[in-house]
Amino acid sequence: MDKEIIYDIRQFNRFYTKVLGLFNNHILDTDYSLTEARILFEISEETECIANNLVQKLNMDKSYMSRILRKLEKEALIEKKSSARDNRKNFLFLTKKGEEQLAKINIQSDQQINQLFSGLSESEIHEIHTSMMVIKEKLNKYNF
Template sequence: MNNKMDTVTEIRAFNRFYTEIIGLLGQHILDSGYSLTEARVLLEISRTKNAAAHKLADVLGVDRSYMSRIIAKFEKEGLITRQANKNDSRASDIRLTDEGRRVFRELDERSNCQIMQLVSGLGEEEQAQLRQAMKTIKKFLNTAPATLVIRPFRESDVEYVIERQLSLYETERGFSSDIWKRYLREGVLTLIGRFNPELDNMYILENNGAPAGGIAVTHADAETAQLRYFFIEPELRGLGAGQKLFETALAFCRERGYRRAFLWTVSAQEAARGLYAANGFKITETGENSEWGVPVLEERWDLDL
């Protein structure tokens, strides 16, 4: 009983501490004029081709009248467009405009800068301990477990795959050059344009009905598959979702009779590299690249199936 009470006391103390941290971060993000809640709304709209205000309110736990005011603000500022829903005349489909995507990426970067300032006094080992501690907390206190589904992509997923990777790589890795943006967008569209259902696939990970990551398999030749566009939304990292998605892609490769598979990544993707190594991939080629906004070391990883 004492151990349980000690746990309760420690969790409540941590909750008070973290609530204060969130309160500081939840104010207008570095004088941008947008709150953390508004940034989260933009994120959810970016993930869904046809978002609806009432669904956004439910997903984010936001009062519906407050959500209506946020949506009205976004529309006035040209961040979103609203169109009548074909199946429900009472609802509107909400989509980000180009300006909305630009503002979201800027807010995402500002939020990252806040967190960087928060941990700036920590060394590499301390930051690693912090990341592991947070993964542990998510693992043991996940009172509403994710409902994960892995499914083949639909046409409506293509823009999600492009936009989320552009956003994640820009905020997390600094990939911001026009060369990078063109490389990613044209690469995804080319994959879809030459898609062969007997040899290719793209899987979408869904969390509670919302897209939360993806991975593609495309044919390099009759015996070789390339894995591409592998990403997981931050909230699901460290919980095994990436492993499930990766295993699904490898199972497809074996089912289709490929003899080998390869992928390209960058050395900074430490968590992903650990996953590749754990699944038997080995580095076979490296090369420096300075065209994507920051210098990176590209790595090719290969696996005999």
């Protein structure tokens, strides 16, 4: 693979690390950390979500996950209901409060995106969007 392309990709990675970093710090302005927000999000997306799914998907330590879930349960954002078929598993659900909190986070996140893209024309936004889809499709296809 061409040296210059690798250089550019690494530069992009540094650049996008900063983009994501800024987003994440904004999320931290709410009461919940990025990770907690991600967990709420994933629980809401997935039916029959269990802790281990999250561990895989978010690439986290299971003990750490266990603690975060306990915290979220304590704060009444989520509920655990143990599986009838497999007593090792707990299905995770958002409570009403959890859904509300996630909704807030979603609104904030959408605003952040809007802000980042303010000053860009429709066609520029479209170009970026297309580019993101290309990257995701291509990399997803073979490596995740």
